[in-house]
Amino acid sequence: LEKLERKITLTLPVETIKNEVDARLRKLARTVRMDGFRPGKVPISIVTQQYGYSVQYEVMNDKVGEAFFSAANEANLRVAGQPTITEAEGAPEGQVSFDAVFEVFPDVKIGDLATAEIERLSADVGDEAIDRTIEILRKQRRSFAQRAKDAAAADDDRVTVDFVGKIDGEPFEGGKAEDFQFVIGEGQMLKEFEDAVRGMKAGESKTFPLAFPEDYHGKDVAGKTADFMVTVNKIEAAHLPEVNEQLAKSLGVKDGSVEGLRADIRQNLEREVRFRLNQRNKQAVMDALVAKSELDLPKSSVQAELDRMVESARADLKARGIKDVEKLPIPEDSFRPQAEQRVRLGLVVAELVKAHELQAKPEQIKAQVEELAASYEKPDEVVRYYYADNRRLADVEAMVIESNVTDYVLGQAKVTDKKLGFDELMGQQPG
Incomplete structure (x- = not known):
């Protein structure tokens, strides 16, 4: 057919299919259970009436499948995927015919x-990469200690703050928090928020505008400007462990x-x-x-x-x-x-x-x-x-x-x- 598509016409003797169906029904009759009959004593006519169609379908599938793969192997075809099988017209008397349409794997030509x-x-x-990795490991194991009351918040300090934000005088979802902690300079908060807190002292409050980026994840506030009031409750300095045997x-x-x-x-x-x-x-x-x-x-x-x-x-x-x-x-x-x-x-x-x-x-x-x-x-x-x-x-x-x-x-x-x-x-x- 076209490119990789092929068709095989399969012809099977009706007698072969009938004999296999009969054999499977007789085998089924020995084990099937039906009300009013003892196991193994169900008449074959009743078993055929009950299961004949499904057994016929099963046998046809098996026999056509066997015939297809036998024919494909004989023709040295490498079949890709499953064939689509349909009954064909014009079969000789006593025979049944099927068309199997399928694809084969391609010939692969690899150039020079x-x-x-x-x-x-x-x-x-x-060594620089190792030094930087050690610094990351030290940061992961840092501790924090409260700074003096008059100390101003700086990069790497952990601050605890209360804040409330409003847009056009109205509060918005996610715009308020109490005792919220973040480390200045690590990008956890938007830059304008960090810039506002940097330099503040414990106990101080400040009001400042903050413009949310157009691509901000909170769609309700993206592209808008809010007025924030922030109060710094606590400032803690980071202490990194020494690079010594204890750290190792x-x-x-x-x-x-x-x-x-x-x-x-x-x-x-x-x-x-x-x-x-x-x-x-x-x-x-x-x-x-x-x-x-x-x-x-x-x-x-x-x-x-x-x-x-x-x-x-x-x-x-x-x-x-x-x-x-x-x-x-x-x-x-x-x-x-x-x-x-x-x-x-x-x-x-x-x-x-x-x-x-x-x-x-x-x-x-x-x-x-x-x-x-x-x-x-x-x-x-x-x-x-x-x-x-x-x-x-x-x-x-x-x-x-x-x-x-x-x-x-x-x-x-x-x-x-x-x-x-x-x-x-x-x-x-x-x-």
Whole structure:
């Protein structure tokens, strides 16, 4: 038919179907229970009257299915998805005919990978990144102590305030709080609010205007200006723990040394850097691989991927507490480009793996599991967790295959190396 669509006409002897139906009804008669009859003593005519249609339907499905897959195998067809089967007219006497319309997987043509141009990224973990991580860890373990009465609120101080806001003289929802705490300079409050409180002393009050941004999450106040009155009840200064053995021990460093702490942080950051680089380099490889490939997409495979994506979206909405998600219309066309790309990539990768024997080896899967487990407190338990479930291992196997494909393509293509700064890779701003 068109592109990947095919049709097979299947012809089956009516006698074969009848014999199978009779055999199944006789078997059913031995176990079926009906009022007024002892088990196994129900007349076959009554069993046929009660169950004949469903058994006939079941046998037809089985026999047509067997005939279809036998014919497809004989013709060396790789069937994609399920066939659509309809009864055909004009069958010879004593026969019944069916048309099976289906799709086959495409021939995948992968072009010359030596002409593919790929940018391979790399990055290092320097002392500055470790220093910043230590500062984050110190902040997470900070304590607060009340400042002197005449001290003015400054950045990094925790303030406790009462406030009330009004728009056109009217209070609004979320515009009032008592004994509300926030740390100045951390962006918990809008900048104008922080600017107003900065420099105030305990016991002081102030009135100031605050313009809510147009894209503010509270739609009722977005784009409007409110008048706020704020009173500072308490100002507390932050105290960060010293970088010493006590901090190292509290963070679980085995030898309790600052050097051990820095080594642990470096190891964790290098693991995260390696993961991010692998993801980005793999994506660059996959994009290049797809660009060098020619194939038609089986509609059935795309539809199956669309169904999975829509179902995943529903599950995500349900997990967020959205009610009646089954009734929500989720337009599958919004997922179509991504679904088509996933199917295309899956077929291209499968072809490359088959052609160049890039399957995952047991030792590679083991090494990947150990890498995933290394960041946990009890790695051995995580390793057992993966090996206890074949589906989890299959996910790891897919990761290894993608790595094998990535390495293979990088070995064939024109590769340009580019070094990224740590902050650029991690999406951080220095300071």
